[in-house]
Structure formats: structure tokens, C-alpha cells
Amino acid sequence: MTTPLEGIPAELVTAELGAGSVHLRVDSQLYPLGAIYAAAYVFLDRCFVLLDRPDERNIRVTLAPKKAGADETILRTFVGEFSNELLSAAWRRQIAQDNRAVIEMVTSQAISAAMGPPSLDDLASFDFGDESFEDPLGIAMSWEEKYKKKDKPDADGTPDPEGKP
Amino acid sequence: MTELRLHRELYAGTAVDAAVKVYARFAAFELVEEASHWIVRVSSKNAARETQVARELANYALGTTIRERGGVQ
Amino acid sequence: MTVDLRSLVGIGAKLDTSFPAFFRHRRIGEKVLITNYEGNWLLLSDEEFGRFARGDVPTGTPLHTLLRDANFIRAEYDVQKAITRVRARKSFLHLGPNLHILVVTLRCNETCVYCHASRANMEAVHTDMSKETAERSIDFILRSTSPSVTIEFQGGEPLVNFEVVKHTIAYAIQKNESIGKQLEFTMVSNLSLMDEEKLGFLLQHKVQICTSIDGPEHLHDKQRKLPGFSSHKAATKWIARINEAYAEMGLDPTLYHVEALLTTTKETLPRWKEVVDTYVGLGCKALFLRPIDPFGFVEKTGARIEYPRSEYMEFYQQATDYMLELNKQGVQILERYAAIFLTKILAGEDPNFLDIRSPGGAGIGQLAYNYDGKIFTCDEGRMLHETGDDTFLLGDVRTSSYREITGHATVRALVIASQRDSQPDCIDCTYNPYCGVAPVHSHKALGSIWGSMRLSSLCAVHKGIQDYLFGKLAAADPATLSVLQRWTTVRSRDHFVQSGMTSA
Numbered sequence: 001m002t003t004p005l006e007g008i009p010a011e012l013v014t015a016e017l018g019a020g021s022v023h024l025r026v027d028s029q030l031y032p033l034g035a036i037y038a039a040a041y042v043f044l045d046r047c048f049v050l051l052d053r054p055d056e057r058n059i060r061v062t063l064a065p066k067k068a069g070a071d072e073t074i075l076r077t078f079v080g081e082f083s084n085e086l087l088s089a090a091w092r093r094q095i096a097q098d099n100r101a102v103i104e105m106v107t108s109q110a111i112s113a114a115m116g117p118p119s120l121d122d123l124a125s126f127d128f129g130d131e132s133f134e135d136p137l138g139i140a141m142s143w144e145e146k147y148k149k150k151d152k153p154d155a156d157g158t159p160d161p162e163g164k165p
Numbered sequence: 166m167t168e169l170r171l172h173r174e175l176y177a178g179t180a181v182d183a184a185v186k187v188y189a190r191f192a193a194f195e196l197v198e199e200a201s202h203w204i205v206r207v208s209s210k211n212a213a214r215e216t217q218v219a220r221e222l223a224n225y226a227l228g229t230t231i232r233e234r235g236g237v238q
Numbered sequence: 239m240t241v242d243l244r245s246l247v248g249i250g251a252k253l254d255t256s257f258p259a260f261f262r263h264r265r266i267g268e269k270v271l272i273t274n275y276e277g278n279w280l281l282l283s284d285e286e287f288g289r290f291a292r293g294d295v296p297t298g299t300p301l302h303t304l305l306r307d308a309n310f311i312r313a314e315y316d317v318q319k320a321i322t323r324v325r326a327r328k329s330f331l332h333l334g335p336n337l338h339i340l341v342v343t344l345r346c347n348e349t350c351v352y353c354h355a356s357r358a359n360m361e362a363v364h365t366d367m368s369k370e371t372a373e374r375s376i377d378f379i380l381r382s383t384s385p386s387v388t389i390e391f392q393g394g395e396p397l398v399n400f401e402v403v404k405h406t407i408a409y410a411i412q413k414n415e416s417i418g419k420q421l422e423f424t425m426v427s428n429l430s431l432m433d434e435e436k437l438g439f440l441l442q443h444k445v446q447i448c449t450s451i452d453g454p455e456h457l458h459d460k461q462r463k464l465p466g467f468s469s470h471k472a473a474t475k476w477i478a479r480i481n482e483a484y485a486e487m488g489l490d491p492t493l494y495h496v497e498a499l500l501t502t503t504k505e506t507l508p509r510w511k512e513v514v515d516t517y518v519g520l521g522c523k524a525l526f527l528r529p530i531d532p533f534g535f536v537e538k539t540g541a542r543i544e545y546p547r548s549e550y551m552e553f554y555q556q557a558t559d560y561m562l563e564l565n566k567q568g569v570q571i572l573e574r575y576a577a578i579f580l581t582k583i584l585a586g587e588d589p590n591f592l593d594i595r596s597p598g599g600a601g602i603g604q605l606a607y608n609y610d611g612k613i614f615t616c617d618e619g620r621m622l623h624e625t626g627d628d629t630f631l632l633g634d635v636r637t638s639s640y641r642e643i644t645g646h647a648t649v650r651a652l653v654i655a656s657q658r659d660s661q662p663d664c665i666d667c668t669y670n671p672y673c674g675v676a677p678v679h680s681h682k683a684l685g686s687i688w689g690s691m692r693l694s695s696l697c698a699v700h701k702g703i704q705d706y707l708f709g710k711l712a713a714a715d716p717a718t719l720s721v722l723q724r725w726t727t728v729r730s731r732d733h734f735v736q737s738g739m740t741s742a
Contacts, residue, residue: 033175037231042686044228048220051175051227053201059175064220088690091662099659106331106597107653114334114602114644116383122641 005076015075021048021064022075024082028059031090036061038089039082047078167219169205171226176203180229184222192218254293259312263287264668266705269712276323277586277671278308281712323586327671330590330603334383334644337592337604339390339617340375340406342367343399344609344624348428349463350450351543352501353535356624357394366399367609372406374635375607380413381640386420391445392617397431407443411736421736424448426499430464430472437476441483444734449473451498451520453513457505461543473498477520492570493729495521502529502550503543510557518564518571525561526574527554529699532683533621547695551702558706565721575703577725582672583707585726592616594674594700598656601632601649611635613643615652618678630678652677655687663691669704 003017004010015022026036036059040049043063050062063078064070070078096103118126128140171181181203185194192215197204205222209215261272270287273279282290289295290310295302306314344365346357358365367375379387389410391403407423414421424446440447451473452458458470477496484494498517500506506513517525529550530536530543558573565571581589592599600615607613611634614620619630632638632646643649655677658664664675679696680689691697710718 037234040227041231044224048224049227050169050223051172052170053172053174088662092660092688095662095665096660099665103654103657103660106328106657106659107650109331110597110602110653111645111650113332113383114649115641116334116644118641119381119639122639 005072005079008076008079013079015072017072019064020068020070021062022079024061024063024079026059026061026086028057031086032093033059035086035090035093038093039086042085043082167207167215169207169219169223171203171205171223173201173203175230176226177230177233178203180226180233181205183229184226187225188218188222254291257293257295257312258290259310259315261310262666262668262670266708266712271668271708272310273668273671274309275671276309276320277327277582278310278323279583280304280308280310281708326586327582327588330588330595333385335601335603335605336382336384336386337388337390337599338379338382339392339604339606340367340372341392341394341606341608341620342372342396342402342406344394345398346394347398347430347464348395348469351461351535351539352503352530356534356621360398365394365609367402369402369405371609371611371635372402373409374611376406376410376413378613378635378640380410380417380419386422388422388424391423391425395428395431396425397427397436400436404439407445414737418737422446422734423736428462428469428473429476430467430469432476437480437483441487444736446731446734447480448497448499449477450501451516452500453506453509454516457509461503461505474520481521489733491521492523493731494733495523497524498522499526500528502527502553504545505543507545507549507553510553511560514557514560514564514571518569523570524572524574524577527557529695531618531679533618534625547698547702550699554703555706562718562721565724566717572725576707576722579672579704579707580722581726581728584723589728593676596656596658596674597653598674598676600630600652600656600678601644601646602653605643607635613638615649616678618682622678622682629681651687661688661691663697669701672704673700
């Protein structure tokens with residue numbers, strides 16, 4: 001049986017005290033799925049978290065604290081913390097989108113300056129295998145490799161060591 | 166038998182499969198596909214274990230889904 | 239601190255969003271502080287701010303000139319000027335890790351109530367760094383892309399493993415001959431194991447020496463136990479001796495002297511005057527009023543030594559006010575936090591203090607090397623490792639390449655998490671251009687590298703200090719302003735530079 005929690009609108013949150021769980025109705029137009037995921041992820045260590053979509057607009061988040069014996073007070077606390085985390089995640093997501101260019105630029109500059117160019121040892125261990133990149137113009141091939149004629153064998157079958165292009 | 170209804174828009178099928186594999190030795194599973202949900206039916210002789218496995222499996226599937234789909238869109 | 243825009247702009251009046259260029263605002267006493275993206279700032283009266291927000295600032299008026307020159311008017315926004323300012327503030331982005339912390343041992347002969355180094359007992363010789371590990375660490379450090387590196391010896395107590403310290407210094411100097419970095423050495427020591435022979439070596443090899451002083455003797459000795467002795471007496475004796483040695487070498491005592499660090503505990507708070515007087519009496523020219531951090535022993539001793547940050551701010555204001563008064567009487571003593579922020583606010587430069595910059599220095603500005611060769615993003619990351627948390631472990635000097643370490647996913651995550659432009663609260667904070675977040679601190683105190691600035695004690699301290707400083711700037715007492723300006727002056731200590739270019 002679901003019951004409302006005191007002070008929280010029943011249309012948004014209901015609790016199943018017997019099951020030790022609480023259901024939140026989250027408007028996915030206010031809180032993008034990415035934000036719901038981000039908030040849910042934070043609670044996976046402390047709660048069993050179940051998401052469902054009862055209708056196109058809303059997502060239902062069910063939280064069941066892993067520690068047995070969750071009463072109304074504990075459930076209210078989880079609802080509060082989840083709501084705060086959800087808001088934080090939504091806002092952080094928005095900020096990251098708005099400032100993506102500058103964040104990426106600064107990060108690239110910081111990391112590339114700290115890393116510096118690859119050393120000969122780094123290049124030696126780099127995988128230049130067949131699947132590394134496409135080279136339709138043969139730019140990465142050496143001149144000899146690109147233009148070498150097929151060796152013509154001598155009369156006795158030995159290839160000409162002075163094979164000319 | 167405990168039935169998990171995992172919405173296709175919210176849970177990746179690959180994540181659900183991975184979760185079932187992880188918990189395979191702790192219970193018996195039946196997987197069914199509905200239009201809107203992945204259905205995982207969990208059965209165990211021990212009722213408490215059955216509930217525990219179902220919950221842990223759901224968490225695992227959700228965590229894996231989030232990791233697969235994570236990042237700013 | 240919030241500004242009631244309606245009352246300032248005029249109830250019913252419309253904000254003109256086309257007039258102001260991007261700005262943030264905050265109440266500072268009777269004034270409204272505005273800052274822009276590149277860190278220019280103005281303190282406006284309520285009336286001036288209202289007119290600014292309404293766009294009611296006729297061309298040619300003093301207010302218009304003020305706003306235009308500081309780049310707050312959209313139609314006259316000087317992009318090139320802004321670029322130059324931002325470039326100056328972000329100049330550190332082009333450099334790799336310059337601070338390298340070598341933890342040469344965990345052994346320590348003192349026990350401090352707030353120890354965040356997870357010190358070990360003197361029998362724990364397995365926590366001494368070997369010469370071989372030290373050499374591999376130096377090999378790694380000299381691969382840094384930064385043209386200058388500072389190698390900081392820490393512990394435990396580094397003097398416990400002095401043989402390795404000596405070996406490391408000699409090895410680094412010799413290796414650097416073919417590399418040519420600007421090389422500096424520092425040592426953070428409690429000084430109780432110092433003797434003339436050790437001092438001679440350190441002076442000869444130009445090692446900057448730093449120690450800890452918790453204030454007056456009774457407080458220092460209570461918090462930093464040296465069995466059978468007074469840790470305060472031991473430290474102050476050698477502070478005096480080292481300062482004397484610098485003077486004997488002909489070095490300017492106002493520039494060359496032992497600097498000390500304070501860790502503020504609950505017992506320190508009411509003793510702000512004694513603390514400042516102690517530092518002045520020891521010849522120190524700087525006092526860093528550091529609040530306690532969440533690492534190490536504080537987990538167990540926190541109930542005894544921690545305090546609300548509001549109480550810390552009261553302590554900070556009283557101590558710094560006192561320092562300002564001393565300065566006006568001709569005594570040279572600056573507060574380090576204030577100096578860091580003022581350099582950004584008044585001088586438009588970044589002093590590259592790694593914990594107060596965006597992005598932070600973990601992994602890209604500093605690295606920490608444990609006694610066993612493990613490499614961490616910073617010393618705090620290393621401290622967490624000692625308590626079982628390996629989140630900030632990057633690799634090992636014996637097996638990891640330089641680029642593996644600096645390009646590590648953890649480093650990238652910290653760079654993103656420490657950018658003010660990606661952080662809720664910071665994105666709207668008026669102090670955004672000057673401030674910094676510390677993801678490792680957030681991880682420990684708040685459970686994630688993002689944290690929540692609303693709950694961050696570090697944010698509370700940074701905001702509180704900047705509120706205090708801007709309050710002083712708003713009050714505009716000429717003598718105080720002169721002292722604050724002087725606190726932004728950085729005099730280079732070229733004597734400690736081993737080779738390469740000397741600073742200008």
C-alpha cells in the first residue's frame with residue numbers, strides 16, 4: 001500500500017513503508033534522462049534503484065535503501081538527497097553543455113602541455129598496424145616501398161640485388 | 166518468481182543481458198521481450214534470495230546502462 | 239550577500255540586457271561588486287549599479303568611462319583586451335608539472351594531532367625511499383614539459399632519510415646538466431633532527447627550507463609531540479640558525495629566511511594575536527593561515543581539533559587585520575592566502591598556487607612520488623592512498639612513461655572537475671575569475687571529485703577570504719590599500735635556482 005510522505009506532494013512522491021521503498025515521479029521535461037541517470041548512479045551503492053516510464057512525460061524512480069528497516073524518516077531523507085542530487089546533475093549538465101567549447105579547449109591545452117610531444121620511446125611502442133589509419137595515397141609508405149619494381153630473378157632464379165625502380 | 170520490468174528506453178538490452186550473465190549462478194532466469202520492456206523473471210527456492218538477486222540484477226543493469234550511455238549529449 | 243536587483247534597479251523598471259556585457263555581481267557591505275569573465279572588477283554604489291543594470295549610463299559620464307575602461311559595456315566590449323587578460327590569467331596552462339613532491343620516508347620523530355602524511359614510527363625503515371627509487375623518480379621528473387621544476391622533499395620527516403636526500407640532490411643536479419631545466423629544491427621539515435653537517439649540505443646545495451610553527455610554544459608543543467623535548471624549541475632554534483647562515487652568506491634577510499606553515503586547529507582560533515606575534519618574532523615574512531584539511535589523522539582527531547568555518551573566518555579576519563596594522567607600523571608580514579588572491583585581483587596575474595587555479599594543479603601542475611615509487615596526482619592523493627584509497631594513484635616511476643602519467647584518465651577527470659566553468663555555483667560566482675576548486679578535497683570531504691560547493695568547507699574559506707579582501711578594497715583606506723598592493727609583489731629568490739634561466 002502506498003502512502004504519501006508528510007510535507008511532500010503525494011503526486012510527486014509515495015512510499016511503500018512495508019516494502020521499505022519510495023517512488024518519485026520525475027518530469028523528464030524538467031530533468032533530462034542524463035540527469036536522472038547521473039543522480040541514480042550516485043545512489044546505487046546505498047539503494048536498489050529501479051526506473052520506469054509510466055507515461056511519455058514522466059519517469060518513476062523507485063528507491064529502496066539496501067539497509068533493512070527504512071522507516072518514513074529515512075525514506076524522506078533519501079527523497080531529499082535524491083532530489084538535490086537530481087537538481088545538481090541537471091544544472092551541471094546544462095552548464096557543461098553551455099560551456100563545452102571552453103571546457104574542451106582548456107582541458108586540451110592543459111593535458112597537451114603537460115604531456116608534451118611523444119618521445120622516440122613512445123613512438124616505438126605505438127601501434128602503427130594495418131588498422132591504425134587509412135592511407136589511400138600511400139603517404140605513410142616509404143619511397144622504396146611505394147616505387148620498388150618487383151625483383152626480376154636471374155637465369156638461375158636469384159633476384160637482382162640491384163633491382164631498379 | 167519475481168518479475169523485473171525494465172523499460173527499453175531506460176535500460177540497454179546489452180546491459181540486461183550482462184546482468185543476467187553475472188547473476189546466472191545465483192538463480193534461474195527467464196527472459197522475455199515486450200514492446201516496451203525487457204522482462205526478467207527470477208526464480209529461486211529461497212524467497213529472500215530471489216528478491217535479493219532481482220534487486221542486485223536491476224542495479225547492475227542500471228549501472229551498466231548508465232556507463233554505456235553516459236556523458237553529455 | 240545577494241543583491242536585491244528589483245530594489246536597486248527600481249521596482250517596475252526594466253533591466254536593459256543589451257547594455258551590460260557579461261557580468262556577475264555580489265553585495266560587499268554598502269557596495270555592489272561586479273566582475274566580468276576576464277576578471278576585471280568594479281565596486282559600485284547601489285545607485286551606480288541600478289543605472290548600469292537599467293542601461294541608464296550616458297556616454298561621457300564618469301560612470302560610463304569607468305564601465306567602458308573595465309570592459310563592462312557590451313557595445314564597446316574590447317575583445318582583444320579581454321583575450322590578453324585571460325591569457326595572463328591562464329599562462330600556467332602552457333606548462334607541465336613544475337612541483338614534484340618526493341616523500342623520502344614516512345618515518346617521523348614527531349606526532350602531530352592533524353598529521354595528514356600518515357606518518358610511521360621510527361622503526362618503519364621499510365617506508366624509506368631507496369636511492370634507486372629516488373633516481374628513477376628524478377629521471378621521471380626531469381622529463382616534465384615544464385622548463386622549471388621544484389623538487390620538494392617531504393615525509394614523514396625527510397631528515398630521517400637524509401642519505402637519500404643527499405643522493406637525490408646530487409643525482410638530479412648531475413642529470414640536469416644535460417637537460418638544462420631551472421631546478422630548485424625545497425624541504426619541509428620539523429627541523430628537530432637538523433645539525434650543522436646537514437645544514438651545511440643544504441645550504442651548499444641551495445635547498446629552501448620550510449617548517450611548521452603552530453604559534454606560541456605551549457600550543458605548538460601540545461599539537462606536535464616530540465618525546466622528551468620541546469618541538470617548538472627545536473624548530474625555532476634552527477630557524478634562527480638558518481636565518482643567521484643566510485645573512486652570513488650575504489643574502490638579503492627580507493628575502494631569504496625560513497618560511498613556516500601554520501595549521502589552524504580549534505585551539506589556535508582564540509590565539510590569533512599570539513600566532514602572528516610568534517611568526518613576526520621568528521623573522522618570518524609570511525603567514526599562511528591554513529585551515530585544517532580532511533586528510534590523515536583528522537579523521538580520528540577531528541572532534542577535538544575541527545571547527546565551523548565561520549569561526550575560522552573570524553580568526554582569519556582578526557589575524558589579518560592585526561597583520562595589516564603591523565604593516566602600517568613598518569613590520570613586514572603578509573598573509574599568504576590574501577597575497578594569492580590579491581595577485582589575481584589587483585595584478586591580473588596568476589601566482590600559480592596549484593590549489594587555487596582553474597584547472598587545478600593535480601596531475602598537470604604537480605605530481606607526488608611515494609617512498610615506494612608510486613606516483614600520485616598530488617600529495618593529498620598520496621595521503622589518501624596511505625589510508626586505503628587508490629583513486630588518485632597514477633602509476634610507478636619504474637614502469638610508467640611520462641605521457642602515461644600526465645595523460646592518465648584520472649588526470650583528465652581532475653582537469654575537467656577543477657574547471658570553474660564546469661562547476662555549479664562557481665559558474666555564477668562573482669569570484670569565478672580568481673578562485674579554484676580542489677577535486678581531491680571534494681572527493682574526501684564530499685564523496686565525489688565534483689562535490690557540491692554549497693557544502694564545501696574550502697569554498698566557504700575561499701569566499702570568506704575574498705569577501706574580506708573586497709571589503710577592504712571597498713573601504714578604500716589608503717594605508718590599507720598600500721599594504722595590500724605590496725602583498726602582490728613577488729620578488730624572485732634567484733639564489734635557490736640551480737641552473738637554467740633565472741627569473742626576471
